[in-house]
Amino acid sequence: MPYREQPPLSIAALNAASPEDAVAMLAPVVERSPWLARRLAGARPFADAAQLAALLRRTIMALSRDERLLLLRAHPELAPATPETMTAASQGEQGRLGLAHPSPAIAGRLSALNRQYSERFGYPFIIALHAMQDLDAVLAQFEGRLRNDPVEEMVQALSNVVSVATARLARMTGGAAIGEAV
Template identity: 30%
Template sequence: MTLDEFNTLDAHEASQALQLCCVSKQWINGVLLQRPYKDLASLRRTANSVWSNLAREDYLEAFEGHPKIGDVNSLKAKYANSGDLAAHEQSGVAQASQSLIERLASGNQRYEERFGYIFIVCATGKSALEMCELLEQRLKNDPETELQIAAEEQRKILQIRLEQWQ
């Protein structure tokens, strides 16, 4: 997808393109309202601005669009049409040992039980061990602090995905 292509899509197609970056309907609608974009920088600024004004429910909706870190089956199911975006982002997990994958799975379960949503981390450039250590560290956060951290991680992810729209 290029920015020029995005600008010329009809609203439904543009919405689908944005869903590959983030599934929050409020975020998608806010970004769509500002089309067309003169350059990628203006799209990215708008994406950040809209993101920063979302409500808790919108963040939680966005988190639902993510596979669990290290869950290969979840990656395949949720991102079958995304050009392997999430699989590439989580490539550090592909090299992990079975014991580390199990540690991630256990941590994910504890995290979801504690906070009510899956662990969100911008996995790009991180090893499985780094993600596991971040997960275990963030389990100590209070719910409000953790929601803000998870939202910031989601913002980083959507920005990385938008950067690919050269």
């Protein structure tokens, strides 16, 4: 599936949508986590995208450990062997830095890092690629975060999920960056 930009999201339309349609509208914001989209949709109405972004941050950071793992494991690893299985949003985010189809040397390096990270933490490495200038910055973060304490790393990973989700929401609503970037 080639990358395509997510459709615009109107907060007024989201507020007026049926529960099923609201979940579908929020699905691109929360990577393969319809349960989280349902939770957010259930909190409507929203005054604006900033209010939705604030709720998104609070909700993610307040998840139980099992829910956190479920959310984190829904994200793809960097430079997966089958990039076409990623969501359109992930394809675009990874594609911007050449991670959807990396060179063999980068693919090999990332495969080894992905394996080490997954074995150490139990979920894929998540980084807010929209906030990364280039692949060197991504690799430096990846290698550095492998040394984190597991509790600290989970907070880092969740903070990056929030950053990704709020950046997606901002793109979809046509707004500037919403919430805090990581």
